[in-house]
Amino acid sequence: MSQYPYENxxxxxxxxxVIRIGKEVLGIGCKTFSVGKDGAKDxxxxxxxxxxxxxxxxxxxxxxxxxxxxxxxxxxxxxxDFSVNQTSVLxxxxxxxxxxxxxxxxxxxxIFTNRKLSGGTHPIIVxxxxxxxxxQNVEIIGKEDLDSYLTDYPDIAYQFGLYKFQAPLRFYxxxxxxxxxxxxxxxxAISTEAKNYITTFTVIDKEKKNDINNLSKDYFEFLxxxxxxxxxxxxxFLRDPKNDTYLKMYSNTVSxxxxxITVERSRFNEFEHIIKHLIDYTIGNNEDKLMDLRKIVxxxxxxxxxxxDIGKTA
Numbered sequence: 001m002s003q004y005p006y007e008n009x010x011x012x013x014x015x016x017x018v019i020r021i022g023k024e025v026l027g028i029g030c031k032t033f034s035v036g037k038d039g040a041k042d043x044x045x046x047x048x049x050x051x052x053x054x055x056x057x058x059x060x061x062x063x064x065x066x067x068x069x070x071x072x073x074x075x076x077x078x079x080x081d082f083s084v085n086q087t088s089v090l091x092x093x094x095x096x097x098x099x100x101x102x103x104x105x106x107x108x109x110x111i112f113t114n115r116k117l118s119g120g121t122h123p124i125i126v127x128x129x130x131x132x133x134x135x136q137n138v139e140i141i142g143k144e145d146l147d148s149y150l151t152d153y154p155d156i157a158y159q160f161g162l163y164k165f166q167a168p169l170r171f172y173x174x175x176x177x178x179x180x181x182x183x184x185x186x187x188x189a190i191s192t193e194a195k196n197y198i199t200t201f202t203v204i205d206k207e208k209k210n211d212i213n214n215l216s217k218d219y220f221e222f223l224x225x226x227x228x229x230x231x232x233x234x235x236x237f238l239r240d241p242k243n244d245t246y247l248k249m250y251s252n253t254v255s256x257x258x259x260x261i262t263v264e265r266s267r268f269n270e271f272e273h274i275i276k277h278l279i280d281y282t283i284g285n286n287e288d289k290l291m292d293l294r295k296i297v298x299x300x301x302x303x304x305x306x307x308x309d310i311g312k313t314a
Contacts, residue, residue, distance in 0.1 A: 004162045006114035007071050014069035018112045020156050021149050025052045059137050061107030068113040078121040094132035108137040117142025155269045176253045179246045183237050213311045215271040227302040234303050254309040275301050
């Protein structure tokens, strides 16, 4: 199963995704798709590729890049209507490009698709394209390689909102939900004026921690303005002996989260993406009570970070 649901993108969004990947592996000069006289879209790059097909042996010259998007979840490059029939997508594309190459020659052809591409189908399609276009440097990139590119360049996944479809960081979120619900029921109205920093919060220099964890300055300012006024109340709640059960639940959650974040950190770019991920996962889709308390859920996750319960400190 693909790591990302490319079928949820529009054709234009998929084209933009391909261009964004192209800028990383070919170069910044990879152009936005333009519509030709026949209505087909092509993207072009001229020069020596930065990393394609490898840094050691890059292709050079003029590149023609194509994006072939499908809304079908289980579509494959071996489907008859894509590569086998005489009227297939690739057969029509070869016929079109034979005319293009007469007036606008190119040395390299790369086609990106969100279809599955097996190891057996790949060489068949490559040979088909080489023979049809009369050039040697051709490649087809299927959804498996798209996943690989987005693993190498996770900021692209975030740019296109694809990270939210990944499997969540796993932790026993019910305990944290229970802590938040009980806290909300016990706590009095919280002043909208920000409190002074609690002494324990200043043990770790926050600017240093933000640098270590790649938390942006803008998000940290949002964290303080949105949540800082709650932190004294949360700490008092957790320190109250009558809430010892909830302190243990909180501590278990922190332990689970630190383990999950350490293992899966490479999936995320800025730490605020982890924070948002945890907020969304904690609230869930069927927790009406927490949907009403989603502001406090955000505050609790902010508290965890600010209190150095999650995230690196050195």
